[in-house]
Amino acid sequence: MKNKKTESNLEDLNQKILVQDEIMALAKANSPRLLNKFRLIYPDFFDKLSAIQPNLKNSELIFCIYLKLNMTTKEIATCIFVTPKAIQNRKNRIRKKLNIPSEFDIYKWFNEF
Numbered sequence: 001m002k003n004k005k006t007e008s009n010l011e012d013l014n015q016k017i018l019v020q021d022e023i024m025a026l027a028k029a030n031s032p033r034l035l036n037k038f039r040l041i042y043p044d045f046f047d048k049l050s051a052i053q054p055n056l057k058n059s060e061l062i063f064c065i066y067l068k069l070n071m072t073t074k075e076i077a078t079c080i081f082v083t084p085k086a087i088q089n090r091k092n093r094i095r096k097k098l099n100i101p102s103e104f105d106i107y108k109w110f111n112e113f
Helices: 002-028 034-041 043-052 060-067 074-080 084-097 106-112
Strands: none
Touching: 002 034, 002 060, 002 074, 002 106, 034 043, 034 060, 043 060, 060 074, 060 084, 060 106, 084 106
C-alpha cells in the first residue's frame, strides 16, 4: 500500500516538473500559448491578481507570469526582445498597479502570492 502511495506521489511530482518545464519553455520562447497554459494550470494566480487589480492587460499578466517564474530582468529582456531598462520600468509599473511596496522584493511578493 505504501509503495503505491509513493509511486503516486512520484508520478504527481514528475507531472508537476514536466508542466513547469513546459511553461518555462513557452516563456523563454515568448509563445502566445503561455498565458492560456498558465491560466489552465494556475487559475488561482489570475483570480488573486484580478482581486487586486481587475484591469490588467494580457501583456501585464504575461509579465506577471515571468516574475512568478522567477526569471531575471536580463532573462525576461532576452525573451521579449527589449532592453533590461525597459524591464525595470515594467517592474515599477506593475509594482504600482499591484500596490507592492518599493522596499519589498517583487520576486518574493510573487512567490508568496
